[in-house]
Amino acid sequence: MNKATDRSKKMRAMFGGVDPAELSKSSTPAPSMTTATKQRVSSGAIKSMRNTFSNVEKENEKLRQMMQEGSVAHEFDTAELDPSFVADRMIVANDQDFETLKASISTSGQQVPILVRPHPEADGRYQIAFGHRRWRACKDLGIPVRGFIKDLSDEALLIAQGQENHERKNLSFIETALFASRLAKSFPQTVISKAIGKDATTVSKLLKLINALPEDFIREIGPAPKIGRPRWEELAGHFVNGQLPDPFKARVNAVTITADFELSGSDERFSSILSACKSAETTTTAATGSVATAAKSWLGNRQILMKDGPNALSFQIDARKDPELAAFLKKRLPDLMDEFRSDYLKEDA
Structure with missing residues (x-):
């Protein structure tokens, strides 16, 4: 049995009614690949496989922990469930990824349960923490959806909801920004940072952007x-x-x-x-x-003139009056560029 099959078996053991002890069984080592076979596998494919296995292991670990805590996957009528009280995803027409998910569930069944809590305001109903797309897919297919029930506070639900999306990396940049903006209406910055997996500086940038653009x-x-x-x-x-x-x-x-x-x-x-x-x-x-005139302002003790125009931002220093300041900024610019690139790559990944 190769590693991929072993992982599939573990997932089926977890969600298909098989004894959870099956998860602890060792598997037969995968046969080694021949040199010719290795050459046919691209580095991109290998990276994709590793990422897929990594995501599966994260899900396995999360759900193993819930099983150890005594959680059992239940089958729910989709009509019994309500979405989270803070939306994190846009529902759009012609969503090919969603259609692919729906086809997969139709063919192979729902492989990963969702997470719900007892609805805080409606007896006999449940509220989804994560797994909204799986719920919608099952709803469209007219079949029950499988999920774990866990008592969660509002804050715990939002953190679970955000972290699951962060781990799967399936929220776009602007969806993450909107989610942060909605959270900011009722929750402190610490909760937002935990929910979206970003530091305080990044959260501030997201909120500033959303404030500049109408949600509609x-x-x-x-x-x-x-x-x-x-x-x-x-x-x-x-x-x-x-x-x-x-x-x-x-x-x-x-x-x-x-x-x-x-x-x-x-x-x-x-x-x-x-x-x-x-x-x-x-x-x-x-x-x-x-061209529109740039707004001018001074920084420091009138040492740096900043011109902020519609198409350009510039800084001007009189190197004759402030040679030390000019030399200092000139020395620091490469480091600032490196810091910018690091933030850019991290936030746009």
Whole structure:
């Protein structure tokens, strides 16, 4: 039995009514691959397999722990369940990943149970902590959904909900930002950080971005799984006090009312709206014959002049008056660039 089959067996043992003691049995070592076979396996495929096995092991460990605590997977009528009181995911039309999940459950059954708690306000009902997509898939298929029941406080439910999504990495950047924004209405920053697996600085950036963009506007675009923080911030830069200026709004509206936009995926919707904003910006600049004047402000004891314009941010230092400051900043810039790249890669991963 190879490792993949062994892991599948463990999953079936956990969820298919087999004695949990089966999980502790050792497996026969996988036969070694020949040199020719190894050469046919790409490094990308190996990495993908490792990631898949890693995710399976995380699920195994989480669910083993629940079994050790005496938890038993129950079958629920999907109509008995309600979603979490804080939404974390956008439901969009033509969601191919969801259709693939539904087909998998239809063919092979629900492999991983969901997690629910007794509904705090409705006797005989349950509220989902995580597994909303599996619940929706079973609901569409007209079959019961399997899940564990666990008493959870509001805070514990949200942390479980957020951490499960963080481990699976299946929430897009903007869905994570919206989830953080909704949590911020009722919960402290410490809960938000635990729920989304981000530090306080990143949480602040997410909330700042959401404050700049209307939620209805974000929903019109959708989850945009391939679009990260820098491009969302670029789009937000065209908004003023949460609204698009009239020339930008007219150009964006002309895009969003088309049939192509309606049929497009969310990544394509984002790109078309950002392109419309850039086009409006170019047209407005050409019509006025000049670029908007940059806002000027001083830093320190009038040592650094900062110019913040619509298309550029610059800093100016008089090296004759402050040679030490100029030399210090010049020395630190490479380190600041490294820090920026590290944050960029971490948040956009």
